[in-house]
Amino acid sequence: MRRFIFVLLLALATLSWHSTPVAAAASASIPPPGMFQLPFPLGDTWTFNGVHGAHKEAIDFSVGRPWPRWRADTSQIWVVAAAPGTIRKTSSCGFEIDHADGWTTVYYHVEHILRDSGMVQANEKLAVIANTPREAICEGGSATGPHLHFGLKRNGQDVPIDGMILSGWRIHSGRGRYDSNCARMYIVRGEQRLCPYTDALTNTGIPADGDNGTALAQNNNDDSPLSGGAESVQIEVDSVADRAVVQGVMSVQGWAIDHAAPDGTGIDHIHVYLDGPAGEGTFLAEASYAIARSDVAQVLGDERFRPAGFVYEWDTAHLSPGQHVLFVYAHSVTSGWSFTSRTVVVKP
Numbered sequence: 001m002r003r004f005i006f007v008l009l010l011a012l013a014t015l016s017w018h019s020t021p022v023a024a025a026a027s028a029s030i031p032p033p034g035m036f037q038l039p040f041p042l043g044d045t046w047t048f049n050g051v052h053g054a055h056k057e058a059i060d061f062s063v064g065r066p067w068p069r070w071r072a073d074t075s076q077i078w079v080v081a082a083a084p085g086t087i088r089k090t091s092s093c094g095f096e097i098d099h100a101d102g103w104t105t106v107y108y109h110v111e112h113i114l115r116d117s118g119m120v121q122a123n124e125k126l127a128v129i130a131n132t133p134r135e136a137i138c139e140g141g142s143a144t145g146p147h148l149h150f151g152l153k154r155n156g157q158d159v160p161i162d163g164m165i166l167s168g169w170r171i172h173s174g175r176g177r178y179d180s181n182c183a184r185m186y187i188v189r190g191e192q193r194l195c196p197y198t199d200a201l202t203n204t205g206i207p208a209d210g211d212n213g214t215a216l217a218q219n220n221n222d223d224s225p226l227s228g229g230a231e232s233v234q235i236e237v238d239s240v241a242d243r244a245v246v247q248g249v250m251s252v253q254g255w256a257i258d259h260a261a262p263d264g265t266g267i268d269h270i271h272v273y274l275d276g277p278a279g280e281g282t283f284l285a286e287a288s289y290a291i292a293r294s295d296v297a298q299v300l301g302d303e304r305f306r307p308a309g310f311v312y313e314w315d316t317a318h319l320s321p322g323q324h325v326l327f328v329y330a331h332s333v334t335s336g337w338s339f340t341s342r343t344v345v346v347k348p
Contacts, residue, residue, distance in 0.1 A: 029154070030163045031103055036082040038167045038203040039107065039150050042123055044078075045202040048194075049343075050178035050185050051171065053151060057158040058106070059171065062129065062147035065198065066275050066343075069322035074131040074146050079110050081120045082150075082166065089116045093130055093138040096153075106151035109136040109143050144243045144345050145323040168207040169194070178242055180341040183231045197325060197341050198277045232260035233267075233338040235330050240342050247347040249315045255293050255308040256330035263304060265290075269331040270310040277327055277339065287312035287328075321348040 040046050040061060047067070049060045062068065063077055081087070085099040094108040097120060110127035120126065129146045130136035136143045143149075152159045162173035167189075174185025182195035194201055239253035240246075258266025270289045273281035291309030314326075324346055329339040 029159060031152075031165070033165045033168075034206050035099070035103070036105070036164070036166050037080075037122055037206050038169070038201070039079055039082045039105070039148060040203055041078055041080050041125065042203050042205050045200050047197065047199065048187070048201055049147075049196050050180055051161060051173040052177040053158065055158040056160045056162065056173050056177065057153070058149055058151035059161060060147045060149055061201075062145070065200075066145075066323055066325050068131070068146045070132055070145060072131055072146060074129050077129050077146070078125045079107055079127045079129060079148050081105075081122055081124045081126060083122050085120060087115050087117060087120045087126065089113055091139050093135055095126065102155040104153040104156070106149070106153060108139065108141075108149040108151070109147055111135045142243065144343055167203050167205055169201070181231075181233075181235070181338060183233070183338060195277075197343075233258050233330055233332050233335065235328060235338060235340040237328055237340060237342055240326070240344065243343050243345065245345045245347050246316050248317055249313055252287070252312040252314050252326070252328070254310055254328070255296050256289075256310060257296075257300075257305050257308045258332040258334060261332065261334055265305055265308045266332050266334060267308070267330050268333055269329075270312075271329040271331070272312050272314070273327040273329065275324055278329060278337070281325075281327055284314065285312055316344075316346050319346045321346050 046061045046063050047065055051059050068074060081097055082105050083099050085097040087095055087097050089095045092113070093110055095113055096107070097105050099105065107127065109130050111130040113127040115126060129148050131146050133143060136146065152161050152164060160173065161171050164171050169187040169189045172184070172186050172188065174181065179185035180196050185196055187194050233256070235254065235256045237252065237254040239251055252272065256265070256267045256270060260266070267289065270287040271278070272284040272287055274284055275281050287310045289310045290307040291311060292306055293309040294306060296308050297303050297306040322345065324344055326342045326344060327339050328341070329337050331337050
């Protein structure tokens, strides 16, 4: 029965992979380009993660790489209004701001909220990010470390943020929730493209023309391990859930293929890094690859994908307790490096 459930879930994931992404509805369902800035102070530099939420209506922001741990000093990590509007405090850890034309921005996992109600201005400091789990999730949900959950509504309903522009940065939501493959999930402003979990994002404000978030051509022939990766590469880590609590030795298992490869799986190397991408994080090991995965071949309907499995036995005993980010890179013989990541919490 457990095998049947796994195969069914894998089939659904594969259908999602082959389906065409749906746009964030008509242009009326996306706020005007010059309406919102990033929800942290002008001049500050934060990082961001993948889009998530039941309707893919939210994205998280925090500072540093990796993000701060619980009990860190967040007293100067300010959250600001993304645009003028009327604030409504919803709890001790959250508030919403109603803006023009039915738009509402949502702010969660915060504390020390300065205003209960009334008019606020863009870039006005309103709260700091919460530094304890008890305060951060006072309305429920989960959080593995201090950060801001930023969401979008219109007329009281959640709205997908794919295509939304913040300080000139256009959001590309990617596939699924918390997508970390920079070939699919990224933000773009003019000729700049930033990747989730890794790239520093400085709030320089709304550009004069309102919209610098034009499409950016991708170079899928980049063979550097610093690249975000080709869209045809699929990497699945199925033994470690995002935000999993880990301890001791754990087996990092999954599979990787290149759908566009002319033969075989199209993958020849799997590299694993900790707390940063290649070039910044700590290189842990090259994982064993070409492990038989009959389930993958069955669901994808192609025997050439049978040897797509990888495994790496990761000893977490020497790591400091708290949040860490694991980066799993796959090298395609035709399109270079791609990666996915998993945030984990090391148990004391």
